[in-house]
Amino acid sequence: MNQDIKPETGTTEQPPVARKVLVLGRSDAVLQTVLDELTAFGIEARGTASPESAADHFDARDFDLIALGRGLLGEAGDALKARLRQRHPGVRLLDTYAPFAAHQIIAALDREQPPVPDLDAYCARIGYHGPLTPTLETLQGLHARHPDAIAFEAIDVLLDRGVDISPKAVEDKLIHAGRGGYCFEHNGLFKRVLEALGFHVEGLTARVRWMARPGSAPQPHSHMALKVWIDHRPWLVDVGFGGNVLTTPLRMDTTEPQPTQHETFRLIPYGPGLLLQAQIDGDWRPVYELSGEPLLNGDYEVANWYTSTYPQSPFRSHLMVARTTPDARYKLLNGRLTTQFPDGTSHRLELDAEGLEQVLRDTFGLPVTAEWRGMIEQAIERTAEADPVE
Incomplete structure (x- = not known):
């Protein structure tokens, strides 16, 4: 040698x-x-x-x-x-x-350093008061608080504003403006927070299979997830998967079921990567296929452009908002609010425009403005349509 x-x-x-x-x-x-x-x-x-x-x-x-x-x-x-x-x-x-x-x-x-988020403002935004050392305890604490405090939403796509996933734009939107975002915003921000705390983080992509119809054509890799290394062990971290978001990191070096506050998950070898599955009513249902290759920020720019502009993207035609707390998952699809509890029971509520506006504000903590009114009315009209395939 x-x-x-x-x-x-x-x-x-x-x-x-x-x-x-x-x-x-x-x-x-x-x-x-x-x-x-x-x-x-x-x-x-x-x-x-x-x-x-x-x-x-x-x-x-x-x-x-x-x-x-x-x-x-x-x-x-x-x-x-x-x-x-x-x-x-x-x-x-x-x-x-x-x-x-x-x-x-x-x-x-050249001493080029990635943008560092305002950690104090981020912790205040998610209500986190624990340690900020690069340990599993810190990762679990941040991961639990993030999907509760910052809603999943893609309202800017419906408003034809586009989605800017540059670090400053995401920080201004999710931390300082009280808005939510979708996977590239949530996990992009979370990656930078973790790196600023000293974690070793790799960005991944995933092919979404959640709610896909049996036999349907595979979707492109359009979801962002993270791999975090702690004590030589890889953990799957994902605070940006809508209504079925993880609430805690999952070990990537085992196929054993891993219970969480809500569903039980597992990761199994699947081609060159891993398949994330959720146990629903006793059955293992696919969530997404994870790639095994780390990506650069530019790779997500391409995926974000596709997801936010492609005419058949579900975010272009459906209002989808989600928030997960320790007590429930709140899932909004157009004018239908579903509340899903950890014991498997759920409750659905059909909303009118005024009710939808109130839910966006009170349940999801979003700063509703007058510009959203047309989008809200269109969402009510689409409520009777078939659920989108995510």
Whole structure:
């Protein structure tokens, strides 16, 4: 195994002072590809596919940054990081994923930091007063409060305003304006909150199967979910799945049923990813198929554009609002409000325009404005139509 892979020579112009990077991975071919891209950008890059010997073979003080591939997540990677820090306490370490590695490394060298949400304002918005350390207890506490405090809704789609999922727009809307949002807004915000607290978070996509008619064509990957690593264990985190949203993280390393305040869920291997199922009336019903590959923010821009503008998207023609509390799930479809209780019982209420406006304000905590009146009246007219396939 080559212990010191150097990039292939080229004619790339170098900056006056080359920045030095060490890349640690498992595959010579993948490592060489990353090193070549870094070199083409003007970075002095070296690497090895035998990372366990890196602390002995390289001096951490010689590098501005040491990047570790995703194959080093876990105990082996943590042990390696500890050895590198022991040799050089000030060393900068970065976890990367091969398809994005060069970009991640360059951004880190340029000190490009992702936008950090206003954590005090976020905690006040969801009514969270617990610890803010990157532990399972913190994750569970935040996850329980978020779907209760911030409604799921896509009203801006019905109003033809579009959905801006940039960090500032989402923070202004969900935290400061008292609005809700749909998956890209909820989970995008939650991802940035968790990262600001020190959690290792990966964005995922999912193919929704909830309420799909048997035999219907598979839908595109149009849902955002999260994977959070805690003590080398992956957890599924999702605060943005409407009326069947999770209220606690789920372990991704087991197929055993996992009870929650409401339904019992499980995750099973399904093709290259995992299938999330909910136990309803004794049967396991599919919720969504999870991808196994981490994504970048730009991937969600494409999915958000499709979900908010595609004419057949259910968000374009149906008012769907949801809120989940410890006591009940509140699900609004056009002018029909369903309240579902943890014991499996439920109650339905047909609303008129005035009742719908009151429910939006009182049950879901949304700041109803006069501009919503036309949308509200159209929702009442659609109440008798068939339920949409999400």
